[in-house]
Amino acid sequence: GAVVSQHPSRVICKSGTSVKIECRSLDFQATTMFWYRQFPKQSLMLMATSNEGSKATYEQGVEKDKFLINHASLTLSTLTVTSAHPEDSSFYICSARGTESNIQYFGAGTRLSVL
């Protein structure tokens, strides 16, 4: 299957700092990437859909100024958690879907802990 690389895998930061998470499709071009958040023992909640070259589409209740998404190329999308607070601590996962596939492939996830 296709490979999606997500970096970093773990971040510990102080409250008020910003954190950038990268998501790359390594062997295919991803016209669409997705960002999810997952709290312990809960399912994946879609935060936003990122399309290359256009603005991201955010789900209801997700603050776009808080979670900045940039889909700069067909292989890279970034999520920046701005002015992170302890309640932003979570597992963030990206996925990517190629132009000719119905399947979303997931990155390994980023565990964010805000102190």
Add this chain to the structure above:
Amino acid sequence: GQNIDQPTEMTATEGAIVQINCTYQTSGFNGLFWYQQHAGEAPTFLSYNVLDGLEEKGRFSSFLSRSKGYSYLLLKELQMKDSASYLCAVRDLIRNAGNMLTFGGGTRLMVKP
């Protein structure tokens, strides 16, 4: 809106067979996916069904009935490493131009010796 229901937890014995059910309600069904997720890791793709019937892939099979809004994932010859959460996800043509998946709550499967 979408409703995706699956059992929260299941327990099975090593070597046995287990069936994990998923029911859904959606306006513009365009495919159902099963993913496996080990604790603290990202989901990995298991299967995709868009037409009625059974798709078999090694020890794992997935079944879909669109008229009933029903799918199941069948795991045979269970191994300890199959202990994980299994996520049912539905793709809806109407939502976000059919790009997004909506996930069920996941079924946590525990395989015992």
